[in-house]
Amino acid sequence: MKCLYCDSRIDKIxxxxxxxxxxxxxxxxxKALKTEHKTxxxxxxxxxxxxxxxxxxxxxxxxxxxxxxxxxxxVFLYDLAFMIYLRYLGYEIxxxxxxxxxxxxxGFDHLKLIFESTGLKMNDGLKMKKQLIQEGASAEExxxxxxxxxxxxxxxxxxxxxxxxxxxxxxxYGAYQxxxxxxxxxxxxxxxxxxxxxxxxxxVL
Amino acid sequence: xxxQRCGNEDPAYFYEGHKGIYCRKCVRFSRIxxxxxxxxxxxxxxxxxDEYRFDYHLTPRQRExxxxxxxxxxxxxxxLHCVCGAGKTEIAVESISHYLAKGCKxxxxxxxKEVVIELSQRFAKIFPKAEVTAVYGGxxxxxxxxxxxCTCHQLYRYPKTFDLLIVDEVDAFPLKGDETLMNxxxxxxxxxxxxxxxxxxxxxxxxxxKRVYKTVELFVRPDQKPLPVPSVVYLKKIxxxxxxxxxxxxxxxxxxxxxxxxxECILLYKIFSRFYSCTYxxxxxxxxxxxxQDFRSNRYKYIFSTSVLERxxxxxxxxxIILDTHNIFDESNLIQMTGRINRGLHNEGGKAYIIAxxxxxxxxxxxxxLHMANSYL
Numbered sequence: 001m002k003c004l005y006c007d008s009r010i011d012k013i014x015x016x017x018x019x020x021x022x023x024x025x026x027x028x029x030x031k032a033l034k035t036e037h038k039t040x041x042x043x044x045x046x047x048x049x050x051x052x053x054x055x056x057x058x059x060x061x062x063x064x065x066x067x068x069x070x071x072x073x074x075v076f077l078y079d080l081a082f083m084i085y086l087r088y089l090g091y092e093i094x095x096x097x098x099x100x101x102x103x104x105x106x107g108f109d110h111l112k113l114i115f116e117s118t119g120l121k122m123n124d125g126l127k128m129k130k131q132l133i134q135e136g137a138s139a140e141e142x143x144x145x146x147x148x149x150x151x152x153x154x155x156x157x158x159x160x161x162x163x164x165x166x167x168x169x170x171x172x173y174g175a176y177q178x179x180x181x182x183x184x185x186x187x188x189x190x191x192x193x194x195x196x197x198x199x200x201x202x203x204v205l
Numbered sequence: 206x207x208x209q210r211c212g213n214e215d216p217a218y219f220y221e222g223h224k225g226i227y228c229r230k231c232v233r234f235s236r237i238x239x240x241x242x243x244x245x246x247x248x249x250x251x252x253x254x255d256e257y258r259f260d261y262h263l264t265p266r267q268r269e270x271x272x273x274x275x276x277x278x279x280x281x282x283x284x285l286h287c288v289c290g291a292g293k294t295e296i297a298v299e300s301i302s303h304y305l306a307k308g309c310k311x312x313x314x315x316x317x318k319e320v321v322i323e324l325s326q327r328f329a330k331i332f333p334k335a336e337v338t339a340v341y342g343g344x345x346x347x348x349x350x351x352x353x354x355c356t357c358h359q360l361y362r363y364p365k366t367f368d369l370l371i372v373d374e375v376d377a378f379p380l381k382g383d384e385t386l387m388n389x390x391x392x393x394x395x396x397x398x399x400x401x402x403x404x405x406x407x408x409x410x411x412x413x414x415k416r417v418y419k420t421v422e423l424f425v426r427p428d429q430k431p432l433p434v435p436s437v438v439y440l441k442k443i444x445x446x447x448x449x450x451x452x453x454x455x456x457x458x459x460x461x462x463x464x465x466x467x468x469e470c471i472l473l474y475k476i477f478s479r480f481y482s483c484t485y486x487x488x489x490x491x492x493x494x495x496x497x498q499d500f501r502s503n504r505y506k507y508i509f510s511t512s513v514l515e516r517x518x519x520x521x522x523x524x525x526i527i528l529d530t531h532n533i534f535d536e537s538n539l540i541q542m543t544g545r546i547n548r549g550l551h552n553e554g555g556k557a558y559i560i561a562x563x564x565x566x567x568x569x570x571x572x573x574x575l576h577m578a579n580s581y582l
Contacts, residue, residue: 002217068236070222071229107224
C-alpha cells in the first residue's frame with residue numbers, strides 16, 4: 001500500500017494496523033499532520049477544532065477540495081472518527097453547504113464524505129440564500145455569510161454543525177443563528193483553525 | 206488503463222470517484238477523468254510578432270548553432286547540448302521567430318519562477334511587437350499571448366497546445382527524475398520540442414529514446430573563455446575541515462562554498478564565522494535573498510550554500526569550493542557549480558576546488574566533460 005499523500009510505500013505492520021483499519025497516510029505524514037484539540041469561543045458559541053491550518057494541512061485540503069481528489073476523504077478523521085462518534089453520540093450532523101458551482105465541479109459533497117466515517121446521522125437541510133464563494137474573501141466580505149444561511153429541514157433535538165476550516169468563524173456563526181430556532185441543543189465543530197484564538201474570544205461581530 | 210496526461214499505467218494510482226475513474230499520480234495538477242476529453246487552448250498569434258532584434262551580435266558559432274537548430278526542427282526534435290553560459294536562449298530565438306511567423310503557438314518552459322520573470326522581460330525586449338505572457342504559480346490570470354514563458358508546473362494548463370515547446374534545464378530540479386512532470390510537460394506539445402541542457406543523464410536519455418531527435422552542440426562561451434577545471438582532493442571528515450580552513454585562509458577573493466545539506470551548511474557557518482566574515486544560505490531560509498544580496502555587495506567574504514546557488518546566479522570575481530562530503534552531487538550539479546566562475550564579460554579567472562570523501566565516478570565525468578568542452582576553443 002502507498003501513502004495517499006507522499007506516495008511512499010507503507011510496508012510496516014504495526015499493532016494498530018492489525019486491529020483497526022489501515023492508516024491511509026504513512027507514519028511521517030501522520031506525524032506531521034498533528035492533531036491538537038482546542039476550543040474557541042465565538043460570542044456565545046464554542047467551536048471544537050482539531051488541526052492547525054498549517055502548510056501541510058492546507059496542501060492536503062487543497063488537493064482534496066480543489067483538485068477533487070476524493071481518495072483523501074479518510075485522511076482527516078482517521079484518528080478522530082471514533083472519538084467524535086462517542087463524544088457526539090445522539091447528535092445529527094448538519095453540514096455547512098458549499099456553493100452549487102463547486103459541488104457540481106467536484107461531483108461530491110466534501111464535508112459529507114469526510115464525516116461519513118464517524119457513523120453519525122447526516123442532515124443537509126442547511127441551505128445558502130445566495131451562492132457566495134468565500135475563497136480569498138476578506139474579513140469584511142466574510143461577514144456577509146452571517147445572515148446567508150437558512151434551515152429547511154425538519155426540527156432536530158441535537159445538532160452538530162461541522163465545517164472544514166474556520167477563518168473568522170462567520171459562516172459557523174451564521175449557520176448557528178439559522179439553526180437555533182429548529183434545534184434543541186447545538187454543538188459546533190470545525191476541522192482546522194486558521195488563527196490560534198487560545199484564551200481570547202474571537203471578534204467576529 | 207492509461208492516464209492520457211501523465212502516461213501512468215500503474216493500476217494502484219487509479220481511483221474511482223463519484224464522477225468516474227481518475228489518475229491520482231497527477232491529481233495535484235487538477236483532476237482529469239479517464240474518459241474526459243482534454244481541451245486544447247485556442248488563441249491567435251498577432252501578425253508581426255515574429256520580428257526580433259538583439260542589442261548585441263551573436264558569435265559565428267552561435268549563429269551556426271541557431272541555423273542548425275532551425276533546420277533540424279523541420280524533421281525532428283532538437284537536443285541543445287551547451288555548456289552553461291553559452292547562450293541557449295539566443296540560439297532558440299531564430300526558431301521561435303520562424304514558428305511565430307507561421308502563426309504557430311510557442312512556449313518556453315523553465316523550472317524556476319524567478320527565471321521565468323527575468324526571461325519574460327528579456328523576451329519582451331527581443332520581440333518588441335509580440336505580447337510575452339509570463340505564467341507561474343500565483344500569476345495565472347492571463348494564459349494567452351503571442352509567446353508564453355512559464356514554469357513546467359503550469360504546462361498542465363495547455364494540453365496539446367503548442368507547436369514548438371522549449372524545455373530549458375532538463376537536467377535540473379524539478380524536471381530531473383520526475384517522470385510525471387516530464388510527461389505532463391511533453392503532453393502540452395503537439396509539434397516539436399527543443400530540450401536544452403548542459404548534461405545528458407540516464408533519465409533524459411530514456412525520454413529521448415522514444416523520440417526522434419537531433420543534437421545541436423555548442424561548447425564555447427561567447428567570450429571564448431575556457432571553463433575552469435576544478436582541482437580535486439580526497440579527504441575525510443576532520444581532514445576536509447582542515448583543508449577547507451587552509452584554502453579559506455589563503456584566498457584572495459570572494460568564495461562560494463557548496464555543501465551537501467542544510468545541517469552541514471549551518472554547522473560550518475557556525476564554526477567558520479568565528480574566524481572569517483561569512484554568511485550562509487539554503488532554500489528554506491526566509492531571508493535568503495538578503496543574505497545573497499549582502500554577499501553580492503561584498504559585505505561578507507565567504508558564503509556557505511546548499512545547491513540553491515547552483516543555477517542562475519552571476520557574481521563577479523569569485524572562487525568556488527565544493528565540499529562533497531557524502532558524494533551526493535552528480536555530474537550536472539558539479540558542472541553548474543563550477544560554471545559559477547568566470548561568468549560575464551570580464552575575464553577575471555577564478556579557481557574551483559572539489560573536496561570529496563572518496564573517489565567518485567561523477568567527479569571523473571565532470572572533469573572529462575570540462576576538458577572536452579575546453580578542447581573546442
